[in-house]
Amino acid sequence: MGKGRAARACGHAASAPTGCDEGKAMMKMRGFLVGLAGGAVGAALVVLVLVLVFNFGELKEPGVQKAAQTPAVYAPTTGTGQTPEQIYQGLSAGVVMVQSDFASTGSDVFGQPQSGQALGTGFVVDANGYILTNAHVVQENGQKASSVTIVFNKGGGKTQEVKGEIVGIDTGSDVAVIKVDPSGVDLKPLPLGNSDQVQVGEQVVAIGNPLGYDFSITSGIVSAVGRSLQAPNGQTIPNGIQTDAAINPGNSGGPLIDATGHVIGINEQIASQSGGNQGLGFAVPINQAIRSLNQLKKGGTVQYAWLGVGLQTVTPDVAKAAGLTTQSGALVESVYPGSPAAKSGIKGGSQTVTVGSQQLTVGGDVITAVDGQTVASADEFIALLSKKNPGDTVTLTIERGGKTQTVSATLAARPANL
Numbered sequence: 547m548g549k550g551r552a553a554r555a556c557g558h559a560a561s562a563p564t565g566c567d568e569g570k571a572m573m574k575m576r577g578f579l580v581g582l583a584g585g586a587v588g589a590a591l592v593v594l595v596l597v598l599v600f601n602f603g604e605l606k607e608p609g610v611q612k613a614a615q616t617p618a619v620y621a622p623t624t625g626t627g628q629t630p631e632q633i634y635q636g637l638s639a640g641v642v643m644v645q646s647d648f649a650s651t652g653s654d655v656f657g658q659p660q661s662g663q664a665l666g667t668g669f670v671v672d673a674n675g676y677i678l679t680n681a682h683v684v685q686e687n688g689q690k691a692s693s694v695t696i697v698f699n700k701g702g703g704k705t706q707e708v709k710g711e712i713v714g715i716d717t718g719s720d721v722a723v724i725k726v727d728p729s730g731v732d733l734k735p736l737p738l739g740n741s742d743q744v745q746v747g748e749q750v751v752a753i754g755n756p757l758g759y760d761f762s763i764t765s766g767i768v769s770a771v772g773r774s775l776q777a778p779n780g781q782t783i784p785n786g787i788q789t790d791a792a793i794n795p796g797n798s799g800g801p802l803i804d805a806t807g808h809v810i811g812i813n814e815q816i817a818s819q820s821g822g823n824q825g826l827g828f829a830v831p832i833n834q835a836i837r838s839l840n841q842l843k844k845g846g847t848v849q850y851a852w853l854g855v856g857l858q859t860v861t862p863d864v865a866k867a868a869g870l871t872t873q874s875g876a877l878v879e880s881v882y883p884g885s886p887a888a889k890s891g892i893k894g895g896s897q898t899v900t901v902g903s904q905q906l907t908v909g910g911d912v913i914t915a916v917d918g919q920t921v922a923s924a925d926e927f928i929a930l931l932s933k934k935n936p937g938d939t940v941t942l943t944i945e946r947g948g949k950t951q952t953v954s955a956t957l958a959a960r961p962a963n964l
Contacts (some may be wrong), residue, residue, distance in 0.1 A: 555931065561874055581802065590836075598682045598720075598778070599798045599816050599827075600667040601758060628764045628807055630751045636807060640734035641672045641753045642677060642698055643760055644710070644724065644799060646684045646691035661714055667754035668724060668798030669809065670697070670735045673730040678835055679799030684776050696726050699761045706731065714842030716849060716961075720814055721838040722799075735800055736801055739808030741831035744771055744787055750812050752791045752827070754800030766791030766825075774925045775815060775828055781850075783833045783930035784841065787811045787917045793827030797808040802829040811835075851934040852960035854885020855892065857913075857924040858906055867899045868908035872945050876927040878910035886949070890955035893946065915943035 610643035628636070646664040666683030670676070684691045693891065694710040708731055713723040751765045764787050773786035789802060794814050802811035811829030816822050841848045858864065861876045868877065881887045881894040913921055916930045917940055934940065936959035943952050 549604050555877060556809060560887045564886060564947035575638075594721060598680070598758075598796050599784045599813065601792055601795045602778060619813050626713070633751050633803055633805075633807055633827055634753065634763045637734070637736055637801075637803065638699055638753055638761055638763070639701070639732075640736040641756050641761065642668045644668045644677075644679050644892040645685050645695040645697065647693045647695075648686060649690060649692040650689070664691070665758060665796050666797065666798040667800045667813070669753075669799075670733050671738065671839065672726060672735050673733055675726040675731070675733060676713070676839070677726065678726040678839060679722050679724060680812060681715045681722045683799045684722045684724070685778075686803065687718065688926060690715065693748075694724055696724065698731065707758075714846040714850040715836040715847075716842060717951075718777050718848060719834050719838045720775075720777045721812065723839055723842040730927045730955050736803075737808050737811075738803055738832055739806070739810045739835060740786065741785065741810050741833045744768055744804070744810050744831075746770055749805045750789055750791055750810070750898055751803050752789070753803065754793075754797035754813060758794070758796055758837070764792040769891050772925070772929075773828055774928070775830065782925070782928050783830055783834065784925065784932050785834065786814075787829040787831060789827045789829065790825040791827060792823045792825075794823050797827075811880040815920060821961040849936050850960040851931055851936050851938060852886065852964070853892075853931065853940075853955060853957060854856060854882035854887040855894070856880035857927060859923040859925065860912055861901075862909075863901050867906070870912060870945065871948050872912055872914055873945075874922040875912040875945065876921055876924040877906070877908065877912050881909040881910075886958050887957045890953050892942070892944070892953060892955070912945040913942050914945055918943075936960075 558679050564775055643667045648662050650661060664683055664686065666679055668677040668679035671678050684694060690712065694712060696710040698710050700706055700708040708725050708726050710724040713725050714723045746768050748768050751763055751766055753763050756762055758791050769786060769790050770788040773788050775783040775786040777783050787802060787810065793813050797813045800813045801809040802813055804810050810832050812835050813827060813829050815828040816823060817826035838848050856879045858877045858879050860870060860872060862873050864877065878892060879895045881892055893911050894908035897909050898905055899908050913927055915921055919930060921927045934957055939954055939956045941952055941954050943950065
């Protein structure tokens with residue numbers, strides 16, 4: 547499973563975290579670098595920044611740039627190996643445009659308040675009118691949209707606009723849930739897949755509203771899985787899906803669909819030098835989004851399991867500098883006072899070493915397994931923890947002083963300020 551890091555930047559130059567704080571980016575973001583000349587980091591580097599893919603700004607009526615008038619007929623094909631055309635014909639009626647109005651986006655040069663509108667994508671998930679999209683489509687810099695308009699594709703160039711209600715926002719996974727009144731709207735829910743089964747190389751399509759060109763489709767493959775994305779609040783979103791299907795501003799919140807016609811992710815970020823598609827798009831895994839959806843529908847908030855540690859991935863270089871016997875795992879650099887980790891006796895580091903150009907705190911425990919499942923990196927630990935709930939008890943296998951032992955910890959709910 548390919549590993550890597552990706553960050554978000556709300557339309558500005560962004561970078562990726564250098565460390566990892568269980569469930570959250572730990573340190574300052576750094577450039578997403580691709581080394582040339584045999585992969586050597588040095589003379590030839592291309593800096594790619596990751597940006598959230600939605601449009602923000604003033605939109606004039608009708609607010610979209612019309613694409614080809616392809617009918618939206620809801621007749622999903624069963625089986626495997628559907629063509630992009632079949633997927634579009636079967637599922638595009640369940641994909642919507644999301645127009646979010648913001649009462650204030652700051653002040654103009656004269657100090658007068660300004661308003662704006664964000665343009666993104668969403669998709670219907672059930673017959674009750676629930677719609678999934680990205681949190682950053684309906685919330686900007688902590689400000690929730692004052693109103694949301696949902697535009698349905700009726701085929702033949704026709705659309706239907708209805709008002710939507712924001713049910714809840716989960717910035718930790720960059721997921722938001724919107725609801726429309728199902729009466730008077732012919733809802734076509736999209737079938738949801740299992741992102742844990744996504745394979746590198748499989749065919750996918752993305753449907754959305756890139757650059758305002760409404761209800762467009764692009765196709766490609768899954769380029770990698772297991773990417774660590776950075777959510778708007780700085781948390782790490784594990785198991786992100788990378789695709790070369792063209793993703794551009796306006797695609798945010800739209801579905802990434804596999805060849806069987808099932809949604810496997812929510813398109814969220816791109817890595818780009820120019821702000822446009824360069825074959826590096828990223829999607830929030832649908833399993834993570836479903837977890838957020840179920841909690842937001844019940845109470846409007848999402849809880850995450852929390853151990854309370856700051857982590858760093860163990861590499862051979864880190865192991866050598868820290869005097870570790872294990873060559874992989876999640877090194878505990880710090881432990882939050884009063885956290886489940888502190889209560890279970892997990893120890894953080896006590897001395898600082900330099901590995902390459904990075905300073906690390908060493909001397910703490912190394913987590914090598916969770917409930918018997920091997921942990922090779924900090925990212926893998928975060929991914930495993932993301933499947934747990936507050937109140938769950940986990941058994942951690944750790945290395946301490948060259949010896950292996952197990953520790954039990956009862957996870958708590960992540961504090962709101964972390």
